[in-house]
Amino acid sequence: MKIFSAEQLKKADALTIKNQNITSEELMERAASLTTEEIHKRIQNAEIDIKIFCGVGNNGGDGLVIARLLIEKGYHVKVFVVNYTDKRSDDFLLNYERLKETTNDWPEYIKDEGDFPALSQNDFIIDAIFGIGLNRPLEGWIANLVKHINNSKAFILAIDMPSGLFLDRILKKEYQLISASFTISFQTPKLVFFLPQTMDYVGDLQVLDIGLDREFLNSEKTNSNLISKHEARVLYKPRKSNSHKGDYGHALIIGGSYGKIGSMVLTTTAALRTGAGLVSTFVPKCGYTILQTALPEAMVITDKNEEKLTNIDHSMDPSVICFGMGAGKDQMTVQAFKKLLQATEKPMLIDADGLNMISENKELLEFLPKKSVLTPHPKELERLIGEWEDDFDKLKKVEEFTKTYDVILVLKGSHTFTCAEGNIYINNSGNPGMATAGSGDVLSGIITGLISQQYEPLAAAILGVYLHGLSGDIVAENKSYQALISGDIAENMGAAFQSLFAD
Numbered sequence: 001m002k003i004f005s006a007e008q009l010k011k012a013d014a015l016t017i018k019n020q021n022i023t024s025e026e027l028m029e030r031a032a033s034l035t036t037e038e039i040h041k042r043i044q045n046a047e048i049d050i051k052i053f054c055g056v057g058n059n060g061g062d063g064l065v066i067a068r069l070l071i072e073k074g075y076h077v078k079v080f081v082v083n084y085t086d087k088r089s090d091d092f093l094l095n096y097e098r099l100k101e102t103t104n105d106w107p108e109y110i111k112d113e114g115d116f117p118a119l120s121q122n123d124f125i126i127d128a129i130f131g132i133g134l135n136r137p138l139e140g141w142i143a144n145l146v147k148h149i150n151n152s153k154a155f156i157l158a159i160d161m162p163s164g165l166f167l168d169r170i171l172k173k174e175y176q177l178i179s180a181s182f183t184i185s186f187q188t189p190k191l192v193f194f195l196p197q198t199m200d201y202v203g204d205l206q207v208l209d210i211g212l213d214r215e216f217l218n219s220e221k222t223n224s225n226l227i228s229k230h231e232a233r234v235l236y237k238p239r240k241s242n243s244h245k246g247d248y249g250h251a252l253i254i255g256g257s258y259g260k261i262g263s264m265v266l267t268t269t270a271a272l273r274t275g276a277g278l279v280s281t282f283v284p285k286c287g288y289t290i291l292q293t294a295l296p297e298a299m300v301i302t303d304k305n306e307e308k309l310t311n312i313d314h315s316m317d318p319s320v321i322c323f324g325m326g327a328g329k330d331q332m333t334v335q336a337f338k339k340l341l342q343a344t345e346k347p348m349l350i351d352a353d354g355l356n357m358i359s360e361n362k363e364l365l366e367f368l369p370k371k372s373v374l375t376p377h378p379k380e381l382e383r384l385i386g387e388w389e390d391d392f393d394k395l396k397k398v399e400e401f402t403k404t405y406d407v408i409l410v411l412k413g414s415h416t417f418t419c420a421e422g423n424i425y426i427n428n429s430g431n432p433g434m435a436t437a438g439s440g441d442v443l444s445g446i447i448t449g450l451i452s453q454q455y456e457p458l459a460a461a462i463l464g465v466y467l468h469g470l471s472g473d474i475v476a477e478n479k480s481y482q483a484l485i486s487g488d489i490a491e492n493m494g495a496a497f498q499s500l501f502a503d
C-alpha cells in the first residue's frame with residue numbers, strides 16, 4: 001500500500017470531490033460514518049462516556065460528524081471544541097449546526113486551562129483536534145490539554161492521526177502529542193506511524209478506505225510503501241512442475257565460530273525451508289559434526305582452522321553467498337572476508353559480524369558486489385552509517401548509503417524497513433516475540449534462499465522480511481510471544497508460504 005504525504009492526500013481529497021462530483025462535506029460525512037461504524041462494531045452499545053475533543057478545522061469536523069452519528073445510535077457523547085483560533089473551516093461550521101440540531105447537550109468550549117474537563121480512566125476519548133493540517137508544534141494551553149488527555153489513562157481513539165504528530169518531521173521530546181490507544185486513519189497509513197521514534201503514539205492502527213480517487217491513488221508516485229500480504233503475494237514466484245533442484249540454485253552460507261555454530265544451523269535451515277535447491281555451509285572445523293548432525297540436507301565445507309574462519313577456500317559457483325552470522329571479527333577472518341568480497345561478483349547477503357567488519361574496515365565497502373543485501377539491526381546500522389539526529393535523518397543517510405554503494409539495506413526493527421534506490425518498503429508482519437536470539441540469522445537464510453531461487457535481491461529482501469514475520473506470527477499464535485524461539489520461525493516457513501495465499 002502506498003504511503004502518501006500530506007500534500008498528496010490533500011490533492012487526492014480535491015480530485016475526489018471533483019471527479020466523484022461530491023461536496024467536501026459529503027466526503028467528510030463518508031469518512032466519519034465509516035469511522036462511526038468501526039467504533040460501533042467494537043463498543044456495541046456500551047454504556048460508556050464518550051468524550052470527543054474537536055479542533056476547528058476539518059479534523060474537528062470529522063469529530064463533530066462522529067459525535068452526531070454516535071448520538072443518533074444512542075451513545076452518551078460529550079463534545080468539547082478546542083478553540084485554538086477564531087477561524088473555522090466551512091465543514092466544521094456546517095457540522096456544528098447539524099450537531100446542535102441533534103442534541104440539547106451543546107458542545108463546551110475550551111479556551112484555556114480553566115476550561116479543561118475532568119477525565120476518568122473509564123472514559124472513551126476521541127481525539128479529533130488536529131489531523132494532517134498540523135503545521136506547527138502544540139504550545140501553551142493546547143499542549144497542556146494534550147498532556148491532560150494523555151494523563152487520564154483513558155482509552156484514546158485518534159481520528160486520522162494522533163494530534164500533534166507531524167507527517168514529515170520529528171519533534172524534540174518536550175513537545176506534546178496525543179498518545180493514542182488506537183488510530184483510525186483515512187485511506188493510507190502515514191510514514192510516521194512506522195518509525196521507531198513515533199510509532200508508539202499511534203497505538204493499534206486501522207486504515208479506512210474512504211473511496212478517494214482511485215486513478216490518483218494508483219498513478220501517483222510515492223517512495224514509501226507498506227508491505228502487507230497483498231503486496232508480498234505479488235512478489236511470489238510459483239515453482240514450475242517440470243523442474244529440478246538445479247533450478248533453485250545453490251546457496252553458500254558462510255560464518256560461525258567456536259560457540260556460535262548455532263547461527264549457521266539457523267541460517268542454513270531457513271535457506272532450505274525457503275526452497276533453495278542446494279545449500280552448502282562453510283564453517284570452522286568445530287562446526288562440521290554439528291551441522292551434519294542437525295541438517296542432513298546441507299553440505300558442509302570447513303575452514304582449516306578449528307575455531308574461526310581464516311581462509312574461505314571453496315571451489316563452487318554458488319548462486320548466492322550469505323556471510324557473517326556468528327563469524328566473530330578476528331583479523332584473519334577480516335582478511336578472509338576481504339578475499340571473498342574481491343572474488344565475488346554476484347550479489348551477497350551480509351549480516352551480523354560481516355557488517356561489523358565492514359564498519360571497522362571501511363575500505364571493504366568498495367568491494368561490495370552491487371545489489372548486495374545488508375541486514376543491520378539499529379546498532380549495526382549506526383556503526384555502518386554513523387549517528388543520526390532522528391529517524392528522518394536516518395532515512396536520508398540510509399538513502400545516501402544505498403545509492404553510493406548500490407546496495408539494499410534491510411533495517412531490522414518492529415517494522416523492518418527495506419531501503420533501495422530511494423524507495424522504502426515497510427514490513428507489516430511480525431510480532432514482539434521475534435525479538436529473540438537468532439531471529440536475524442533466520443532472516444538471512446530466508447532472503448538467501450529466495451535469491452538462490454532467482455528472485456531479484458530487492459524482491460527477495462521484501463518478500464523474505466514479510467515471510468519471516470508471517471512465520472513468526474503463526475508461531476506466536478500457537479506458542480505465545482515469550483516461548484517463540486528462532487528455530488520455530490525457520491521450521492514454520494511451510495505454514496508461512498501456505499498462509500501467503502490463504503484468505
Ligand SMILES: NC(=O)C1=CN([C@@H]2O[C@H](COP(=O)(O)OP(=O)(O)OC[C@H]3O[C@@H](n4cnc5c(N)ncnc54)[C@H](OP(=O)(O)O)[C@@H]3O)[C@@H](O)[C@H]2O)[C@H](O)CC1
Nearest residue numbers: 013028057058059130131132133134135136137138160186
Ligand atoms: N482526504 C482525507 O483524508 C480527508 C480528510 N479529512 C480530514 O481533514 C483533516 C485535515 O483537515 P485540515 O482542516 O486541513 O487540518 P486540521 O484539522 O488538521 O488543522 C486545522 C488548522 O489548524 C491550524 N493549526 C495547525 N497547527 C496548529 C497548531 N499547532 N496550533 C494551532 N493551530 C494549528 C492550521 O490553520 P492555520 O491557519 O492556523 O495555520 C490548520 O489549517 C484530515 O486529517 C482528516 O481528518 C476529511 O474530513 C475527509 C477527507
Ligand SMILES: [K+]
Nearest residue numbers: 127130159161
Ligand atoms: K486527530
